[in-house]
Amino acid sequence: MYFNAKPLLTGALAASLLIACNADSSHDVKPGGDTDSSAAAVETKKPNSDYKPAFEGQTRIKGVHTQTPLDVKMLSDGLVNPWGITALPDGRLLITEKNGTLRIATASGQLSAPITGLPKVNSEGQGGLLDVAIDPDFASNRTLYFTFSQDVPPGTLTAVGKGKLAADEKTIEGATVIYQALPAFPSKLHYGGRLVWDKAGNLFVSTGERSDTVSRPQAQHLNSALGKILRITKDGKPAAGNPTFNAGDACPEIWSYGHRNVQGLAIHPVTGDLWEDEFGPKGGDEVNRIEPGKNYGWPTITYGLEYSGKKVGAGITQQAGLEQPVYYWDPVVSPSGAIFYSGDLIPEWKNNLFIGALSGMHIVRLVIENNKVVGEERLLADQQQRFRDVVQGADGALYAITDGEKGRLFRIGKK
Template structure:
């Protein structure tokens, strides 16, 4: 086992936040924004685009005052992509190549779990996000997202199966949903999955990156660039929003996403929050509401990798939602979770996001659905943080592309 320690014991830098709401909706009287310092982002932006409201980007920085400790409990994983906590405290992890493993909190890694349907692990594809059935203790059902080879290319697929009693295999694996149409691309699969409060599944899909498929994020007749809401059998969930337009898919929950790699439910409001990759600039955090359009590729705070504007080069349009927060330059936000433990009270209900190109874990303090402070954790580790979850012991567990599993907790 390779173990490192990361210690933090820093006082909050004093200073007043400039603002945390839009110009027409100031924070409510119950809001008491934290004192912040300079923004954590110091690099120049790729554009001169102006945010739609104060605090939409480069919010003031803050530091955790509680002494925390982060140790690498194993570095033996191979490109892990998704992580979730089992009822007994161990962790179930997907590896991009197409394997699942169980890891103990002391770093013991199981043999690969057999029975997983074949994945296409080229490019950004592979075995992606996963979640447990709320009744896992009795039914042992696991749900996961993967990139599947089909006629016409590849697509984002959702499967389920039962973890065997001896934990060596997935029994009766079944593909329950496919995000059509297929594309000749190995990019932008999205790939996160979670249960909502009604026992249905929310799944994020990407628009597959190609300039030919990119516009399909706005199409209601296809499942690319969407959040879909389905039952555990893969059917459209009851009470989904009805999108207008001929042939609108009944499983659609929101549209207009680029490559959403993070989903989390707020612990107190139950709202769905989502992270998505922008192009060159314009990574977003969105509060996803049923039936809403999040704009890609019509509006964006990013530009093409070659520097050209995207579409008409606009950032706002009626009928399209603004991100709660965006980054320029990008940090490549991936898996995320809200902290709902009691070990570090100042983290209560904060959002923690794995940053890939940013090589840190972003901590966002959210009040009144606005980001009011930002911190960068484990930035000195130089790791691409792919996903993060809270364990049953109230610690945070984060995986990196290099195969590390970190445990982050009060010192």
């Protein structure tokens, strides 16, 4: 069938590579952080499975608590299904909305009118306009990159586009598709879609395996772009230095494989390593440090179960040649957008990983030392919001967006 990738991808992939609210609504709210400084883990619920971690500290690490007094403000509740957020050079924030528009938010939370001009998106299910990343030279070229779910018969796929923010900031000019993660598949789920730059000016792009049990094995197929982290140039071509594989028909843009649905990508500010977070099924959400060419196991190994409660595949959590997650959660927190903190506003957060948690309804803070998680905190849990993405602003504060038709923009800074 068409979703076996091999017969479709060789020709289709080659072709794809050629395409390559609005007043200030600031409100003071109660600062987040519901843990204490004891050694108890922040997770107290019973796990879904009886799987044991591969090493100490791989899950349910001790809780930590931010000592700096935090100032948390809801800046706006006028976003419509926001998904991605990035900081502009002038301190404003650029935010995607799933229906296919962008918004610009000021530091005080005032929102622009919807910015149009992007390609048509399929916003059903988990689809729509997803992430956005500005060009490293945005200040001079005003170019931005974005991911979205695109209708491509016989289904949909994760696409990467680029365009220029017009001088009047009302439209995106010259929007074009530069990459398509083939094969297309008839599913409304698991698009991945996160973007982050490497130090050489190439884009890392995440994809999902589209959730269906039929498409799921493609996370392991090297001739498919599903369930992968990809590395492409600004023109959508495979980046120089990508790993090579023994499979002669392997997609040359693959950086790593064996992923379920990667919705967080972040570069460590000191080591330069790529880290990701991805959704597990019932349990088994993961944080991974990504190395080129490595296989991260899905669906062969997992710490999660099927939603029915049955085991996934053979029900194993380890296998030779497959990478273990640095950290996992059971039950899930549904980890989404991620950022390593590199600012000076809150020094104790330096090099900590922050992740928006959807079903967890908090912002995850992970303290990482020597590539291991040594502490976990749950911030803004009192807000009872599905946190979709988080970014560090020019002022050193964190800015986070929440899911839904009345999406909120929060600022988390120092009192």
